Amino acid sequence: MDTPFTVVMYRTFHxxxxxxxxxxxxxxxxxxxxxxLHYLLNHDGCMQRExxxxxxxxxxxxxxxxxxxxxxxLVRREIPPKRTRACCVSLTDRGREAHALWHRLCLETxxxxxxxxxxxxxxxxxxxxxxxxxxxxxxxxx
Numbered sequence: 001m002d003t004p005f006t007v008v009m010y011r012t013f014h015x016x017x018x019x020x021x022x023x024x025x026x027x028x029x030x031x032x033x034x035x036x037l038h039y040l041l042n043h044d045g046c047m048q049r050e051x052x053x054x055x056x057x058x059x060x061x062x063x064x065x066x067x068x069x070x071x072x073x074l075v076r077r078e079i080p081p082k083r084t085r086a087c088c089v090s091l092t093d094r095g096r097e098a099h100a101l102w103h104r105l106c107l108e109t110x111x112x113x114x115x116x117x118x119x120x121x122x123x124x125x126x127x128x129x130x131x132x133x134x135x136x137x138x139x140x141x142x
Contacts, residue, residue: 016113023105027098028072032057032065037074037099040091048077048087056137074098 017031024034035055040046043054052062066089069075074095077087091099114122130141 016109019109019112020105023109024102027101027105029098029102030065030068032061033069033074034099034102036062036065036069037091037095037102040075040089040095041099044090045088048089051089069095 021031024030029037035057036051039051039054043050046054048062048066049059051057051066052059055062057065066075066077070077072094073092076090076092078090079087114125117125133139133141
């Protein structure tokens with residue numbers, strides 16, 4: 001009997017996550033933090049709520065992640081003038097460095113995971129995953 005597609009996706013996701021996590025720990029990152037760093041790299045100074053929406057994380061979870069990331073010197077939060085409750089989140093130099101190390105780790109893991117795939121297969125695979133994400137969330141990854 002063929003393994004259901006959902007199980008294949010789930011197990012592949014976990015295999016990829018397990019391959020990346022030891023390197024994340026070496027960098028000093030915990031789960032959830034890399035996608036925040038990645039978003040901030042291109043949206044520095046964004047509002048905390050925007051960060052939660054973009055990363056598909058509950059606002060309370062983002063708040064806890066940011067508390068730890070701020071403590072570790074990866075991000076800084078500032079309250080903009082005339083906005084007493086909203087807060088802008090920005091990367092620090094340490095955050096940029098951690099993102100660069102995480103990105104390199106991801107590229108190495110991706111190269112290993114996609115051994116034997118040619119460029120066309122890689123592009124199609126990315127396209128299919130982007131389409132699946134859109135079907136499930138109504139959002140685009142690009």
